[in-house]
Amino acid sequence: MTSPTVLLADDHAAIRAGLRIMLESHEVTVVGEAADGDIAVRNAAALRPDVVLMDLRMPGRDGISATREIVERGLSEVLVLTSFDEDELVFGAIRAGAAGFLLKTADARTLVQAVRTVASGDGVLDARVTRRALAAITKADVGAAAETDAVDRTALTAREQNVLDGILQGWSNAQLAQQLGISVPTVKTHVSNVLAKLGAESRSHAAAIARPRER
Template sequence: MTVRVVVADDQELVRAGFGMILDAQPDIEVVAEAGNGLEAVEAVREHRPDLLLLDIRMPVMDGIEAARIVCANSDCRVLVLTTFNLDDYVYDALRAGASGFLLKDVRRDDLVHAVRVVAAGQSLLAPAVTTKLIAKFTSGAPPRSAAPPLERLRVLTTREQETLRMIARGLSNAEIAQAMVVSEHTVKTHVSNVLSKLGLRDRVQAVITAYETGVIVPGE
């Protein structure tokens, strides 16, 4: 199965470089390029790709707003590009629905691997790394959930709420299974139910939700 990708970056050389690397793979096809956020949204609408590789800082419409629109209106997965000095934007991009992020100086093999991982429906970040990232940007901030925490989580069973806490602490499925004394298959079912009931795209958003609803607090 070929992964269809749109590459969006306002720097032509960067955009072309990423495009050439990805297009050289037998299982990846770059179907369009975009030089700003609005063009990225339009390219996704026209070409219906599996993944949007999206720079955060772009003219006309920034990557965060573009990610929000794309994630709300399509099944396209979003992988954002950033630099160390743009870390403050990463959390907002993940909240907008992005499934992970890459630094712009990413190595060729890591770029290809990231595209395949995210296109396959997984989050790019390892659970422990995700936890540290989200904790950093939620530290000291009040919950931002639209619904009261207890009311929002009431749709989850006790086991599913426990699973959400463990996801937020950075535990893998195998570690959750060991802690709960159940099979990994059972854990996968719990994780799937958590995502489905809360309307979340992946584990990254589950971690964000756990912090925003107060299920777990930074440093816990």
Template sequence: MSTNIRVLLADDHAAIRLGMRMVLETEPGFEVVGEAADGATAVRMARALGPDVVLMDLRMPVVDGVQATEQIAAAGLAKVVALTTFDHDSYLFGVLSAGASGFLLKTAEPSEITAALRRVHDGGTVIAPEVTGRLVDAFVSGRAASSADTSSGTDGNQASAQPAPETELTAREEEVLHCLAEGLSNVRIARKLGISETTVKTHVSRVLAKLGVESRLQAALAARVRTP
């Protein structure tokens, strides 16, 4: 069996798909298994082809990248790395909530693209430095709105908002959180901290619960918010 990372490209611009294909096909360890020009096709192809990672544009016809990411992530079809020009903050925060494992800019260097896909494939997360500030601002605003609505007793559309954290992290959990902020996978966290992968999984689950977030990427953003 092939040990290559199987990638599905989803972008409505043929030229961008061609460029991404050329980048990946000239780099050892990758295999482009398909291309989709809209989100609905991306979901269908993810089901049919079983890629490891989907490189997903956010603004596409029929079904946009945020909705497609949500469907793919919810069904466990593949990991998703969003490909964006970050001109709409709502798209960025939306795809984060939808379950994306990372964000890349379309201006990223080929080496950055391949490194990001490898990291996500290995169970880590990736946030383009240029996007971090916007995502952190959106994350903070969302949590602030959640806290305000909770304290005022408002429900409405805030039923799914995450509560503010109520429990302090232990020293070890803080270490794990810092590793999540670096985008490390469980295996790499275990090696760095000298603990078992099973123990890492337990710590990660506790960190997510204590921070009131649902994903490793949200935890990474929370870590940036907590850093002075």
């Protein structure tokens, strides 16, 4: 597998240094760094990394706004590192189109695997992050998401329903292909259709709005 390239976006130099050591020791290439959202967007445009490893709280432009522009411009995939106290920020980043979310306490092996997964076009969604983010949504947001979910699910074909179920299980494109007996390119087409019909920006967003909620 080709070594993925990563841009580190965090306002703490010591954290960036630690992440660089963890990634480069596992043959992941760090092509640049950024201390705020504006620099993250500029460097993503200049360096075109496979993945931007994004912190959400940064001075000046925050990670949510930077994520939205990076995703909308197709500059890179975004993998967010978050803490337990950033629930509302996480949901904002989900809606901004981030492809993956990990807790900052993740070990090196988990982090590297997540980077490789996101670089390959799949999503990474830590279940603990999802539960806490959904719990932080306002009642209005829950109502809107539930209404959208009910409408959009009826537009999914049987195969797209299967793909959505796999996304909710956290399956990669390769796992979906194996489970459904179809090719990876076909899986990617179905995933794109599911996102469009749900009005989701990413696999993680689709999982967040389609995941069954406790009553």
